[in-house]
Amino acid sequence: MNTPSIRRHRIIESPASILRLLLATITILALGGTTALADTVIADPVLEIDFDSTPPLPDGEGLAGAIAGRSGATIIIAGGANFPDEPRWETAKVWHDAVMVLDLSADAPAWTTLADRLPRPVAYGVSLTHPTRGVISIGGSDGRGHLDDAFVLAIEDGDLVRSPLPRLPTPLAYAAGVLVGDVVVVMGGQATPGGPASDAVFTLDLSTLDSSTEDPTWRTRPAIPTGGRILPVAATHQGEVFLFSGVALEADGEGGFQRIAPYLTEALAFDPASDSDSWRVLT
Secondary structure (H helix, E strand, O other): OOOOOEEEEEEEOOHHHHHHHHHHHHHHHHHOOOHHHHHHHHHOOEEEEEEEOOOOOOOOOOOEOOEEEEEOOEEEEEOOEEOOOOOOOOOOOEEOOEEEEEEOOOOOOOEEEEEEEOOOOOEOOEEEEEOOOEEEEEOOEOOOOEOOOEEEEEEEOOEEEEEEOOOOOOOOEOOEEEEEOOEEEEEOOEOOOOOOEOOOEEEEEHHHHHOOOOOOOOEEEOOOOOOOOEOOEEEEEOOEEEEEOOEOEEEOOOOOEEEOOOOOOOEEEEOOOOOOOOEEEOO
16 A cells, blocks of 8 residues: 655735736836745745545556446545556456445544445446535446436445435436535536537535425526537535636548547636526636
């Protein structure tokens, strides 16, 4: 097992600090100076973040698109896909249903492959960590088709517990998602293998799972205004959802769709709680 190590990184705390640093850099370089730049970096407020290494996955192979997240002090890695045989990417892709866990509260954390497995292989879905519920898995693919499954994986009293969520309105793989409080937001993706990219946006309020008056259901929200995409990047800040980049698809002339290069570089924002229910194009 690898010996855990700690690496500290200095991170600029706010956009204002970044702007001040940028302006200072331009000014200092214009004057031909470099010493003051280092002083500027040290003087800015920073956050101290510790990164601890963990043991590698036990099978010696990486996993693409695995379900990944944390339940309490336990990291869960489930499913995924890879090319374990040589030559890479020229042999058959293998789709996995195994569940591996790493208890970070143990004195010497080590990966354990559970006897319990996923009902079927899953990769390339959306994975989110809820602070109390566990690891949320949404959509994905099983190697034969794209999925509309949604469920939560959690470790309770040392056992793996799988709790179903309402199915997506449509199958989706290669989508992006975020968690805003108790609201799951899923954006983009692809409904069928070889099909067009989706511009759909869906939300699910997890608080309704505990309600006696509301039925939990996915809501269809305003579509991504600049078109469908697979593999976008998503983030959330102060209740707002941000969507970056992704890959647009176009018809390949043979009944399928192919990636368009260069990839997208735009940035958009969406407030799932806003009455306006609209997107803002940032770049």
